[in-house]
Amino acid sequence: SVSLAAVSSTALEIAYGPAYTEETTAFAILTLTSIFTAQAAILTATLQATGKTHSLLKITLAATIIDLAAVALAARMLGPTAGALGRALLYVTSVALSYRFLRPIAHVQVFSGFRHASILALGVGIPLLLTDQLLTTFLSLTAILRLPLLLAVFTAAFLSVSRRARVFRPQDFAILKDALPRRLHPYLRTLELLIIGPPSTAP
Numbered sequence: 001s002v003s004l005a006a007v008s009s010t011a012l013e014i015a016y017g018p019a020y021t022e023e024t025t026a027f028a029i030l031t032l033t034s035i036f037t038a039q040a041a042i043l044t045a046t047l048q049a050t051g052k053t054h055s056l057l058k059i060t061l062a063a064t065i066i067d068l069a070a071v072a073l074a075a076r077m078l079g080p081t082a083g084a085l086g087r088a089l090l091y092v093t094s095v096a097l098s099y100r101f102l103r104p105i106a107h108v109q110v111f112s113g114f115r116h117a118s119i120l121a122l123g124v125g126i127p128l129l130l131t132d133q134l135l136t137t138f139l140s141l142t143a144i145l146r147l148p149l150l151l152a153v154f155t156a157a158f159l160s161v162s163r164r165a166r167v168f169r170p171q172d173f174a175i176l177k178d179a180l181p182r183r184l185h186p187y188l189r190t191l192e193l194l195i196i197g198p199p200s201t202a203p
Contacts, residue, residue: 001034009021010136010147026080029088036094043094047059047101066090070082071086123157131153
């Protein structure tokens with residue numbers, strides 16, 4: 001999501017045309033906070049499974065009020081960006097309140113892996129942002145011409161940061177292996193070698 005936010009102008013131009021690049025800020029906000037959308041869905045399902053529907057109604061009401069208030073206060077000044085900001089606050093509030101209600105009754109790890117995820121996000125997002133700005137501002141390349149270069153930067157940065165920071169573990173690929181069809185296992189193994197590297201041999 002950070003990588004997509006970093007190249008939001010290019011992504012919007014490719015998907016919808018140059019006319020929509022004015023909404024880059026709103027699109028970047030929505031993509032940056034997409035992790036909270038996923039977390040809110042997981043925590044909501046957990047609240048339902050534990051019979052905390054009354055608490056879920058309170059959380060939904062509070063988050064909706066914050067969303068509407070943010071849009072109402074910022075709409076005149078920010079325009080469509082206010083809607084994206086309100087939606088981001090909606091999901092951030094849902095995650096925060098859900099975690100508070102669940103903490104006494106269930107062991108939820110909302111921030112598990114956050115450090116490694118942040119390292120990977122910044123290590124990939126920053127080079128993409130700088131490259132996109134360079135290609136747009138100084139070279140004035142169209143979005144289609146920028147895309148292959150951005151994909152190359154993304155791939156190089158992702159592999160480099162993943163290996164150096166040891167973001168992924170063999171266990172992560174074991175989960176994928178169980179979920180994928182057997183015919184895809186060789187490709188998954190190749191991907192694992194690229195991201196993690198060959199297994200270290202003990203002396």
